[in-house]
Amino acid sequence: MNDLDAYRAAARDWLRSQLPAFGREAQAGLSELDHLALGKRYQRAKFDAGYAGINWDPEFGGQGLSPLHKVIFEQEEMACGMPSGYYGVSLGISVPVVMKFAQDRAWAKERVLAALKGDEIWCQLFSEPSGGSDLAGARTKAEPDGNGWKLNGQKLWTTYAQFSDYGVILARNDPTVPKHKGLTFFWLDMHAPGVTVRPIKLAAGDNHVNEVFFDDVKLTDGQRLSPVGGGFGTAMATLMIERYSASDPAGFGPALDLFIDLARNSEVNGRPAIEDGRIRSAIARTYAMRSGLEAITTRAMRMMAAGMEPGPEGSLNKLVSVRSRQKLSELAIDLMGNVGLAWDVHASGKDDWVASWLAAPTGRIAGGADEMLLNTIAERILGLPQDHRPDKGVPFNQIPA
Amino acid sequence: MSIVYDEAQQAIASESRRILDARMESARLLALLERTGEFDRVFWSTAVEQGWTALAFPEEHGGLGLGLVELGIVAQATGAATAGAPFQTSNYGAGHILLASGQADLVGQWLPRLASGEATAAVAFAEGNAPLPPRPGCAFAGGRLAGAKPGVASALAADIAVVWCLHEGRPALALAELAGVSRRAVDSFDNGRLYADLGFDGTQARLLVAGEAASELARDALARMAVVTAHEQLGGAEALMFIARDYANTRRAFGQPIGAFQSVKHRIAELYTLVEIARANCIHAASREGRPDFLSAAAAARLSATEAYDTAARDTVQIHGGIGVTWEGGLHLHMRRARSLAIEQGNALFWEDLLVDELAGAAA
Structure with a gap:
């Protein structure tokens, strides 16, 4: 067994030992706040066991291992259904930015450690009512105010803002220059005066996203994470810091085995569903697609282990897997017929077809809509032209609304 | 576990690509389409000269002792150039069965002789539309074969066939020399594949293996050939993707490259x-290859490669507009x-069912 296999085996053993305390059964029936508390205890348990900040600098409380170790742990963790979701954005996006760009290094160290221990949660304030895909079109204003800044405006779809202690935010400091050049990146205290968070109930019945309002929120210049006007470049760079993370070929929906079980135990027009050509075709096609995504991930991990840079094909996982999960969930509900009309609002999208189907559209929009991902593949990987963009080079305040 | 190509394998990939780029001419390939019974001899002599025919056979039998990975790499280059003779795959399948x-x-x-490319072989499994019928109509008794095999790739020119x-x-696999066998040429939409309807009429043959062992070996051999063909399909699909990309970047309409329209770029x-x-x-x-999950891995490769190549052919022709459907433009070589290739080594309907049988247990 090589080091990585040993690491995986140890991670698996540890996760199994934590299942009674944190697994799906421990989460069943908890209120929102109790579930959050469980999630915080789980993060602390990870920290104590050396599974937090796996690939981060030990000086900041990390373990100093490779991104590959982190991905291996995430793969094993995902299979266990642990309550790690509250820290996805916090430790996956926001805190690495603070670690890299915060001006006050001692303060940054304190925050990173508190975040790794699960005591503090960070959100990322990017999308706005006027646009999510068009990130550089942000309208939230950061105006000079004494020695610091004053924030006004609104963010939207902010994941776990209601539980967050801090956030990183992209705001417009100069509307008279083209849109990419007038943005600055800051961190802020989510408990500061003038910050209002309102959860938004989504179609699947859950409340993990929010709208966040800023009403004369004061920031010091020490909270700036980018050069003035250089926020967009910093925002893009930060997306690369933690670019290796575990992906789920099932698109964060149920495993194919569950569909096969359902087909084994159902009939279609009086004949076993597992013998129905339409069902068999869906199983075969879904398997072929998911095994391809798995092979892409495995190959990328082997390349990382060999010190090589994985290819860009890792970027197609979310695009392909989530829309496939959406269709498979529809077919599963078809198979269940009238029985499939039941809805358990607390069911998990990883093992319940209705929950999976209801939340699937969110997956196709959040973190890069399908259409944006196709644009990225076309433009960045294949070298096809950019779309026609009437706002290109136009000062932000002169772009036709 | 999935693999990362090593340096030697990468060298095979770039070298086979380079040679085929230099030697394949679409005019020659287009002419073959209208000539039943001919195949691309330039390709085959290249395959012989480069040792591709010997790649996956053991060294003690004149091979190079490499495997399916390397054969797949060459097949991918072949597919990219719409090059190829059907023996590239069937020689390997027949040789594997003999071994x-x-x-x-x-x-x-x-x-x-198969390794040197001096001899060629066909693999005659399919009957009717069934790639591997559970009870084949072709019969072997008393050292002789009787029955028909339709549309067998390579069969017009091959020296031997595994039947x-x-x-x-019980099912069995037999080896027949084709010299005296009735071979009716199929006028095909892809003539270079040398399709023939074989008619065995008391043809002398040798029994290779019978019963459950024959079924297992036939499935394994078909899966191996399907993996080779899947690489060929992959090569074709990828080549088409780049052809579409290059065309979309240069062809202009409505004042911009057509690749700037999302309907095209997406x-x-x-x-x-x-x-x-x-x-x-x-x-x-x-x-x-040789592992317990090989059949399902082969089926997944086959299904995704067929989907990729069919879709790429459909969409690349569409993106080209009128020029895409001209004879001389040559995109129809890929189409x-x-x-x-979607039919050789079994259609998608066959592989879907085989895969679900592997995943869910054979449907009773």
Whole structure:
């Protein structure tokens, strides 16, 4: 067994030992706040066991291992259904930015450690009512105010803002220059005066996203994470810091085995569903697609282990897997017929077809809509032209609304 | 586990690509389409000269001792150039069956000749539309074969055929020399594949293996050939994706490159997803030869490669507009090859069912 296999085996053993305390059964029936508390205890348990900040600098409380170790742990963790979701954005996006760009290094160290221990949660304030895909079109204003800044405006779809202690935010400091050049990146205290968070109930019945309002929120210049006007470049760079993370070929929906079980135990027009050509075709096609995504991930991990840079094909996982999960969930509900009309609002999208189907559209929009991902593949990987963009080079305040 | 190509394998990939780029001419390939019974001899002599015919056979039988991974790499280059002769795959399949049958005299007689490319073989499994019928109509008894095999690739020119047949009520594999066998040429939409309807009429043949062992070997051999063909399909699909990309970047309409229209660029981006999934499945399947999960890995490779090549052919022609459907433009070489390869080694309907049987247990 090589080091990585040993690491995986140890991670698996540890996760199994934590299942009674944190697994799906421990989460069943908890209120929102109790579930959050469980999630915080789980993060602390990870920290104590050396599974937090796996690939981060030990000086900041990390373990100093490779991104590959982190991905291996995430793969094993995902299979266990642990309550790690509250820290996805916090430790996956926001805190690495603070670690890299915060001006006050001692303060940054304190925050990173508190975040790794699960005591503090960070959100990322990017999308706005006027646009999510068009990130550089942000309208939230950061105006000079004494020695610091004053924030006004609104963010939207902010994941776990209601539980967050801090956030990183992209705001417009100069509307008279083209849109990419007038943005600055800051961190802020989510408990500061003038910050209002309102959860938004989504179609699947859950409340993990929010709208966040800023009403004369004061920031010091020490909270700036980018050069003035250089926020967009910093925002893009930060997306690369933690670019290796575990992906789920099932698109964060149920495993194919569950569909096969359902087909084994159902009939279609009086004949076993597992013998129905339409069902068999869906199983075969879904398997072929998911095994391809798995092979892409495995190959990328082997390349990382060999010190090589994985290819860009890792970027197609979310695009392909989530829309496939959406269709498979529809077919599963078809198979269940009238029985499939039941809805358990607390069911998990990883093992319940209705929950999976209801939340699937969110997956196709959040973190890069399908259409944006196709644009990225076309433009960045294949070298096809950019779309026609009437706002290109136009000062932000002169772009036709 | 999926593999990352090593330096030697990368060298095979770039060298086979380079040679085929230099030697393939679309005018020659187009002419073949209208000539039944001919195949691309330039390709075959290249394959012989480069040792591609010997790649996956053991060294003691005149081979190079490499495997499915390397054969797949060459097949991918072949597919990219719509090059190829059908023996590239069927010689490997027939040779593998001969080796697995353990019949030393036949191995000694044919393997070195297959490895050198001096002899060619066909694999005659399919009957009707069934790639591997559970009870083949072709029968072997008293050292002789009787029955028909339609549309067998390579068969117009091959020296020998491995035949899926019935022997004493059980499936079997037999080896026949084709010299005296009735071969009716099929005028095909992809003529270079040398399709023939074979008619065995008391043809002398040798029994290779019978019963459950024959079924297992036939499935394994078909899966191996399907993995080779999947690489060929992958090569074709990827080549088309780049052809579509290059055309969309240069062809202008309404004052801009057509690739700036999302209806076009997204279509090409979707091809990228299909190509990369097929590639990952192909590489993975080739690395699983001889393992318990080889059949499902091969089926996944086959299904995703067929989908990638068919879709790429459809969409690349569409993106080209009128020029895409001209004879001289030659895109139909890919379109034709996409469909002929989708049928050789079993259609998607066969592989879907086989895969679900592997995943869910055979449906009772």
